[in-house]
Amino acid sequence: MGIYGALSSAVTGLRAQAHALENISGNIANSQTTGYKRIETDFLDLIPDAPIKRQVPGAVLAQSRGTNDIQGDIKTVSNETFIALNSNGFFVVEPKVGQSDGNSVFAGTNFYTRRGDFEIDKDGMLVNGAGYYLKGLPIDTTTGNISGSVPEVIKLSNAFLPAQETNRIAYQANLPQLPKTTSYNPTVYNSELINASKYAGYGAGSAPASLSGGALTGTDTANPAVFAVGDTLSMNVNGTAVTFEFTNGGAAGTGRQAIDVVTGAPDVASVLASMQTALRSAGGPAAADAVIDINAGNLRINLGTDYHAKFTITGGTGAGDTIGQLGLAASTTSSNPTRDTITTIAASNDALFKSNSVAGGAITVYASNGAPANVQMRWAKTDSAAAGGTDTWSLFYMSDSAATGSSPMWTSTGTTYRFGPDGSLEAPGVASADINNLVINGVAIGKVELKHDTNGVSQFADVNGTVNVSTLNQNGYGAGEFVSVAINDSGRVVATYSNGERIDMAQVVTAQFNAINQLKRLDGGVFSASSESGEAILDLSGEGILGGALEASNTDISDEFTKLIVTQQAYAAGTRIVTAADKMLQEALNMIR
Numbered sequence: 001m002g003i004y005g006a007l008s009s010a011v012t013g014l015r016a017q018a019h020a021l022e023n024i025s026g027n028i029a030n031s032q033t034t035g036y037k038r039i040e041t042d043f044l045d046l047i048p049d050a051p052i053k054r055q056v057p058g059a060v061l062a063q064s065r066g067t068n069d070i071q072g073d074i075k076t077v078s079n080e081t082f083i084a085l086n087s088n089g090f091f092v093v094e095p096k097v098g099q100s101d102g103n104s105v106f107a108g109t110n111f112y113t114r115r116g117d118f119e120i121d122k123d124g125m126l127v128n129g130a131g132y133y134l135k136g137l138p139i140d141t142t143t144g145n146i147s148g149s150v151p152e153v154i155k156l157s158n159a160f161l162p163a164q165e166t167n168r169i170a171y172q173a174n175l176p177q178l179p180k181t182t183s184y185n186p187t188v189y190n191s192e193l194i195n196a197s198k199y200a201g202y203g204a205g206s207a208p209a210s211l212s213g214g215a216l217t218g219t220d221t222a223n224p225a226v227f228a229v230g231d232t233l234s235m236n237v238n239g240t241a242v243t244f245e246f247t248n249g250g251a252a253g254t255g256r257q258a259i260d261v262v263t264g265a266p267d268v269a270s271v272l273a274s275m276q277t278a279l280r281s282a283g284g285p286a287a288a289d290a291v292i293d294i295n296a297g298n299l300r301i302n303l304g305t306d307y308h309a310k311f312t313i314t315g316g317t318g319a320g321d322t323i324g325q326l327g328l329a330a331s332t333t334s335s336n337p338t339r340d341t342i343t344t345i346a347a348s349n350d351a352l353f354k355s356n357s358v359a360g361g362a363i364t365v366y367a368s369n370g371a372p373a374n375v376q377m378r379w380a381k382t383d384s385a386a387a388g389g390t391d392t393w394s395l396f397y398m399s400d401s402a403a404t405g406s407s408p409m410w411t412s413t414g415t416t417y418r419f420g421p422d423g424s425l426e427a428p429g430v431a432s433a434d435i436n437n438l439v440i441n442g443v444a445i446g447k448v449e450l451k452h453d454t455n456g457v458s459q460f461a462d463v464n465g466t467v468n469v470s471t472l473n474q475n476g477y478g479a480g481e482f483v484s485v486a487i488n489d490s491g492r493v494v495a496t497y498s499n500g501e502r503i504d505m506a507q508v509v510t511a512q513f514n515a516i517n518q519l520k521r522l523d524g525g526v527f528s529a530s531s532e533s534g535e536a537i538l539d540l541s542g543e544g545i546l547g548g549a550l551e552a553s554n555t556d557i558s559d560e561f562t563k564l565i566v567t568q569q570a571y572a573a574g575t576r577i578v579t580a581a582d583k584m585l586q587e588a589l590n591m592i593r
Helices: 002-029 268-282 347-354 558-588
Strands: 040-048 059-066 074-077 083-085 092-099 103-106 111-113 132-138 170-174 210-215 230-235 240-247 258-259 291-295 300-303 311-315 331-333 345-348 358-366 372-383 393-399 408-419 431-439 443-451 455-461 468-473 482-487 490-499 500-507 511-514 521-524 526-528 537-541 545-547 549-550
Touching: 002 040, 002 059, 002 558, 083 092, 170 358, 170 372, 240 268, 258 443, 268 291, 345 347, 347 372, 347 408, 358 443, 358 468, 372 431, 372 443, 393 431, 408 431, 408 455, 482 545
Parallel strands: 083 549, 170 443, 170 455, 240 258
Antiparallel strands: 040 059, 074 549, 083 545, 092 103, 092 111, 092 132, 092 511, 111 526, 132 500, 170 468, 210 300, 230 240, 230 311, 291 300, 311 331, 345 408, 358 372, 372 393, 393 408, 431 443, 482 490, 490 500, 511 537, 521 526
């Protein structure tokens, strides 16, 4: 090859450096272009075939190499529809090719870009500064789930948002083991519980634990007809034991209650009255109003005004058969106490109810026409393990704040919440409770689900004695006017309305490629898939999307200037080779003169 080969190689070098200069020029020109990816220049040596000892470097070929995998700086901006990608993905976009009957016509081909300066156009579509329209998947505004699988141009509606009726209230709370209501008094037994017998309409539905014995005549002398001196009789009221010892005016044994059945020849009624007095004194809080007397000729024993505890009676030691004479078995258990279930609270009992309950939070719900209604909730404890039963609660809501007299003001949800010793609901629990016909101050809401989820309602000790509400929200809203739109960090296009609602309208779709630097570059910072890049792999998760941000060009001016100097010097060196080769050719030609 010789001189001609050197001249040819120098020319290819000049072409290669000119190509590199063109890339550098374009990179510098686009140093402020949003999402621009600079183009690097690779040089490929072309070695002519020759024996090893005769090989020469040969010519050079310049090739362009993309830097799509190199991210530019991300900067925050105030426009909420601008987005950037903190990943190697691309936004899926499509150009508009025209209008037909006032509607936009699109090319039907996907393109890919990192340029995220999207704004809403006159038709409600998101278009970037290069004129490409953002694509995504629509979202069902009712469920919040993505619908469809083929990306389409995102189009927003600024129509009035219709009201949505509330049909679910998410409610989670911890109830105090000991509710410190305004009526609570630590020295008063069961003062933390609501007593149904004190409320209008429920007095007849409650009954204490009781026993009925045999027929007795109150005027019979006590001894020896019924009570035997030296005999004992024991009662256990809610864990408190009381033992009666029938005596002849003497003292009873240690820990026993002496009942004189001889002195003054008392009749049966008098002896029973003495037992009643002793029981009320020594039988604990549950027996404070206990009754032991003759009713309609028969023995009657009950706990009076206590509607929670039970009791047992057993015969003791002695020569007589006092328990049998009273018409009782050797060991007898009382009936279970009963308490009427309170379904509504009359307006006349409002103050009493508030003093017997604790606040459970309040929330605004909406009817189908968007009418709001404020749901105020209160919890009332109806039974407790300390009283001999099970820790039990009822939830009430204010159904009519303007009610008067006997008209209902508060209404029970109708669900009973029972808790075990560990503070959790007894199996199977209450994951949700339905209010079948919720009406608040005349506003009909309809059926509403109180959604507690698993262990959403608990009963753990709380020193404040109040309800701690951890979750309280609902799924309804009133009608609203479109205000603005934003794209969040999950890639959701969110519309904001005047009623404060934020509704997800669409999900931005991103695309990944196996060979990201083999995409074909087009005008406007977009790329198209090629056979070398492979097909797009769509991602619906929104991962890597940053709302209110833009990606800058990945061009580094200082680096480009450095490459510019090197390219310029390399080009100048190439011209010197051409000059030298020319002179050598001239010398060769001069040899024949």
